[in-house]
Amino acid sequence: MTDLNVNVHHLTRVEGHGNIVVNSKNGEIIDARLEIVESPRFFEAMLKGRRWQEVQLITSRICGICAVGHTCTSLQSTEMALGISLSEQAHLLRKCIFFAEQLQSHILHTYFLTAPDFVGAPSVIPLATAAPEVVKRALRLKKLANTICETIAGRHVHPIALVPGGFSRYPSVKELKALKETILSYSDDIDETVKLFATFKVPEYYRETEFVSLKNPSEYAFYEGDIYSSDTKKGVKNLDYKTLIKEKMVDHSTSKHCTATRDSYIAGALARFNNNYDQLHPRAKKAAEALKIKPVSYNTFMFSHAQVVETVHCFEEAVAYIDRILEMDYDVNEQPAEPTRMSGRGVGACEVPRGLLIHDYTYENGFIKDANLIIPTGMNLANMDADIRELAPKIIKEPHDKIELLMEMLIRAYDPCISCSCHLLKVEFV
Amino acid sequence: MKPKVAFFSFTSCEGCQLMFLNLEDELLNLLGAVEIVKFREAMKEVTSDEYDVAFIEGSITTHSDIERIKSIREKTKILVAFGACATIGGINAIKNFQPLEDVRKYVYGERWDFYDTVPTMQVDQVVKVDAAIHGCPVSKKEMLEVITSLLLGKTPNIPDYPVCVECKLAENVCVFDKGMMCLGPVTRAGCGALCPSYGNKCIGCRGLITDPNTNAQKDLLEEKGLSVAEVLKEFRMFDGLSEVSK
Ligand code: SF4
Ligand code: SF4
Ligand code: SF4
Numbered sequence: 001m002t003d004l005n006v007n008v009h010h011l012t013r014v015e016g017h018g019n020i021v022v023n024s025k026n027g028e029i030i031d032a033r034l035e036i037v038e039s040p041r042f043f044e045a046m047l048k049g050r051r052w053q054e055v056q057l058i059t060s061r062i063c064g065i066c067a068v069g070h071t072c073t074s075l076q077s078t079e080m081a082l083g084i085s086l087s088e089q090a091h092l093l094r095k096c097i098f099f100a101e102q103l104q105s106h107i108l109h110t111y112f113l114t115a116p117d118f119v120g121a122p123s124v125i126p127l128a129t130a131a132p133e134v135v136k137r138a139l140r141l142k143k144l145a146n147t148i149c150e151t152i153a154g155r156h157v158h159p160i161a162l163v164p165g166g167f168s169r170y171p172s173v174k175e176l177k178a179l180k181e182t183i184l185s186y187s188d189d190i191d192e193t194v195k196l197f198a199t200f201k202v203p204e205y206y207r208e209t210e211f212v213s214l215k216n217p218s219e220y221a222f223y224e225g226d227i228y229s230s231d232t233k234k235g236v237k238n239l240d241y242k243t244l245i246k247e248k249m250v251d252h253s254t255s256k257h258c259t260a261t262r263d264s265y266i267a268g269a270l271a272r273f274n275n276n277y278d279q280l281h282p283r284a285k286k287a288a289e290a291l292k293i294k295p296v297s298y299n300t301f302m303f304s305h306a307q308v309v310e311t312v313h314c315f316e317e318a319v320a321y322i323d324r325i326l327e328m329d330y331d332v333n334e335q336p337a338e339p340t341r342m343s344g345r346g347v348g349a350c351e352v353p354r355g356l357l358i359h360d361y362t363y364e365n366g367f368i369k370d371a372n373l374i375i376p377t378g379m380n381l382a383n384m385d386a387d388i389r390e391l392a393p394k395i396i397k398e399p400h401d402k403i404e405l406l407m408e409m410l411i412r413a414y415d416p417c418i419s420c421s422c423h424l425l426k427v428e429f430v
Numbered sequence: 431m432k433p434k435v436a437f438f439s440f441t442s443c444e445g446c447q448l449m450f451l452n453l454e455d456e457l458l459n460l461l462g463a464v465e466i467v468k469f470r471e472a473m474k475e476v477t478s479d480e481y482d483v484a485f486i487e488g489s490i491t492t493h494s495d496i497e498r499i500k501s502i503r504e505k506t507k508i509l510v511a512f513g514a515c516a517t518i519g520g521i522n523a524i525k526n527f528q529p530l531e532d533v534r535k536y537v538y539g540e541r542w543d544f545y546d547t548v549p550t551m552q553v554d555q556v557v558k559v560d561a562a563i564h565g566c567p568v569s570k571k572e573m574l575e576v577i578t579s580l581l582l583g584k585t586p587n588i589p590d591y592p593v594c595v596e597c598k599l600a601e602n603v604c605v606f607d608k609g610m611m612c613l614g615p616v617t618r619a620g621c622g623a624l625c626p627s628y629g630n631k632c633i634g635c636r637g638l639i640t641d642p643n644t645n646a647q648k649d650l651l652e653e654k655g656l657s658v659a660e661v662l663k664e665f666r667m668f669d670g671l672s673e674v675s676k
Contacts, residue, residue, distance in 0.1 A: 041441060041522070042525050042533045042534070042547070045525060045528060045532070045533040046521070046524040046525050046533075048528075054633075054667065057633060057667070058521055058524070058667070060443075061443045061445070061520070061521045061566065062443060063443050063444070063445075064442075064443040064444045064445020064446070064447070064448045064449075064567065065444065065445075065448060067443070067445060108448075108451070112451070122473065123469075123473035124473075125461065125466060125473060128458060128461055132458070135458070136458070139454040139457060139458075140454070142451070142452070142454055143452075143454040143455070146452055146454075153628070154624060154625070154627070154628035154630075155567075155624070156452075157443075157445035157446075157448055157449060157452075157567045158445065158566065158567065160624065160625050160628040160630050161628045161629060161630065163630065167629075168628060168629030168630040169627075169628045169629035169630075
């Protein structure tokens with residue numbers, strides 16, 4: 001038997017830089033791992049000494065795709081530390097823009113980054129000629145998500161109106177009404193999206209693992225909730241995140257790895273779907289049925305299907321939240337709430353498209369003294385390694401290019417954002 | 431033959447590449463006019479190793495970045511610095527204000543020397559840059575202006591006057607009156623004064639206008655009782671590499 005040396009250098013169609021390495025000798029896997037080779041960004045150090053009003057402007061630049069998520073998690077942390085409480089309208093609008101970011105990111109990942117694998121294309125570009133309707137639909141939905149963000153915060157990369165204590169500018173009632181009509185006009189595109197993904201054949205795979213996500217008794221959690229593990233079946237409060245989540249450094253990665261109750265866990269759409277399925281919008285549950293995904297799903301390749309389910313959910317909830325804002329006593333001139341103290345510690349925890357994101361700041365006299373950030377891709381890294389080790393021996397007899405494809409699909413399924421975890425992905429057969 | 435276009439990402443948030451994909455209305459036409467030969471975030475295939483235009487997103491922050499940008503320069507006819515990280519260092523330059531050893535130790539503890547880093551550089555500090563698209567992120571309008579100009583062999587029309595000019599046209603309330611320190615008087619326009627239009631201050635993401643001491647929006651500064659020097663002091667967030675931030 002020939003020895004196998006799989007080395008996918010600079011994995012494509014993921015955000016950031018990483019390598020997948022699989023080596024075998026005499027038919028035995030001797031090494032299988034995901035190497036992260038992204039340039040470190042040093043955000044924690046850059047935050048030290050920054051004034052409370054400008055922190056979210058810097059953290060937004062951690063990741064262009066999760067710019068709203070980083071901004072809001074950062075604001076949550078600052079607001080908790082400095083005793084700032086949001087008004088109801090600010091709170092609702094923050095949640096609303098979250099749905100838009102999930103929509104944008106999920107459309108990008110499902111249509112542009114994973115769909116080509118399911119139809120055997122190298123990228124979305126040949127699909128533009130082979131299946132123009134599909135690509136046009138993807139672009140329409142992406143644009144819808146951008147339109148929502150533009151109305152609420154000026155732009156998606158990087159949001160402008162999101163400031164500590166609320167918004168520097170609120171959308172007018174007229175803008176919100178028009179936005180609602182615009183969203184509703186895309187309803188058919190949402191159905192077509194579900195239909196398309198229901199036709200894709202997902203590779204069979206099973207590896208029992210732990211799922212970590214936010215959990216909130218009153219809603220499918222994105223913006224706030226307790227940090228919940230499927231192993232302990234318990235949630236911890238933001239400030240206690242370290243009692244559940246531990247970070248460590250490993251040799252083959254410039255991103256820190258995270259663990260919770262066992263050696264690895266999954267964060268992101270699949271974790272949220274498994275932990276919070278009951279709270280999905282009825283239309284999203286229907287989509288799940290059509291996509292043949294049920295909780296608890298232990299098939300990592302099902303990530304994109306969970307994202308399609310969430311896309312449906314976010315679409316419906318965005319409309320519902322705009323309705324709630326329109327029904328309340330809405331003050332377009334409201335000023336941001338002020339800090340009640342200038343020192344203290346705060347922990348923001350949100351579900352951004354790729355999973356749980358944590359920003360932990362300690363302020364002294366209005367300036368950051370200490371900062372720690374835990375990024376979703378970092379949370380999934382240990383589980384990616386475990387999945388590679390699980391899958392490699394099962395497919396070792398397949399042709400080289402098939403192994404490479406399956407390995408890439410496996411890692412791409414997580415929607416890893418290596419640029420944010422410092423920048424991450426490539427499969428290497430060394 | 432369609433011009434061969436490639437995208438490369440260095441130390442960045444990849445938001446500028448996302449802005450390119452955000453050209454939803456123009457994207458399919460653009461794909462008809464150019465051949466994208468390399469775009470790692472979106473494509474597996476690499477169809478050519480020679481480019482007519484290479485878009486460079488991100489700052490140069492490691493030894494391997496330096497080697498990589500030099501080799502791209504050798505393979506491309508035109509090299510475009512794409513977004514603030516590439517044109518002025520952007521927020522990546524903040525780390526240069528602290529000793530790099532401290533920065534590495536703070537984030538990676540005992541294993542700090544495992545992580546290579548050099549002081550953040552903008553692209554033209556390492557290789558020749560032929561065109562720049564400003565902003566963090568780049569604006570769609572300017573991206574299209576530069577791309578079309580390059581395709582037609584024209585010089586792109588990029589403003590070199592302060593954001594205040596656009597801000598007044600937009601009839602915004604000046605945010606200085608809300609007690610904010612706005613960098614609009616010394617920042618290059620072209621974004622349509624986006625931040626003040628959303629009630630926030632300009633943080634200078636498009637970089638300084640040429641010769642701010644002469645070209646700043648002085649009447650406004652005088653009205654607010656400020657000097658050009660005072661405003662320039664605030665420039666470190668995005669423009670840490672410029673002379674005024676030293
Ligand atoms: S310039 Fe700004 S938006 Fe563009 S890559 Fe850099 S940080 Fe991201
Ligand atoms: S200082 Fe800022 S807000 Fe005031 S006019 Fe200039 S750009 Fe606009
Ligand atoms: S207003 Fe200033 S910070 Fe905002 S986009 Fe324009 S140049 Fe950049």
